[in-house]
Amino acid sequence: MTDQPTTEQPGISAAIIVHEDRVLMVRRRVKEGELMWQFPAGAIEDGETAEQAAVRETEEETGLIVEAIKLIGERVHPKTGRLMSYTACSPLEGEAHVADEDELDAVAWVTHGEIPEYVPYGLYERVQEYLDEVIGLPEGEGEADHAGN
Template identity: 35%
Template sequence: MSEYYKNIRNKIGPDLLFIPSVAAIIRNEKNDILFIRKKGETIWGLPAGAIEIGESPSESIKREVYEETGLIIHPKRIIGVFGGDKYRYEYTNGHKVEYIVTIFECSIRSGELSPVDGEAEELRYYAEEEIPPIAIPLPKEIFIKKLSKDKTIFE
């Protein structure tokens, strides 16, 4: 958590916090999608995180993916933008958030699949038809390459 969000949390405690964020759909050579499981969590998610003050969404997704996976990526396009009360989540420490999330399709430029910041406990690729239970109820279409290939998905 950045100093900015720590400062806000110190003021509001675990109460609901609205957070602009980004997430990445990263596929391997078999078109499987990369998911992470964070320490202390039992469910999976995409490489993702909050947009920091002064940071563009594309800068944010590059930073977050590197920190969580060790991969250097290139954001190719926006798959979708999602928000609303169904994007609320409560972390194991009791902190409540509501995300507005921009999902990027990304390609891998370089790097080794290995967490840099220690936030991710497990990194794993899943086939489209085997997506694990995820923390945020993202639309299933974003994971199906042929459905999300030529359009941006909105709810």
């Protein structure tokens, strides 16, 4: 993948935070009252790495202090055309809550099986693979159960 954004706008960094076999999702106010479940995320600031932005944005949005573990992947987002970076993070201290009420409406710790309910359009392939690996499929759930998702 490219290291440079394809647009004039700064890249966006998302934090993929797993704790006790659940991933943190936030319900973001996207436009005109519309709400959408996403990962904590925001613009990468000048002089900041994607990993640093993921850590900063998580604290600003949810109050949760995390550490970056590794960059999962990058892509140009198919809808926004902006460079998206996805960083695996681990919680260090605090409890996730709505810390930025202008941007967020709710936070939730989501199980592997609940992800399609929160994100029906599916996740970026590398993020889904990472979550499959670290959270794993619930006992008895297999590939046949995910056909069409």
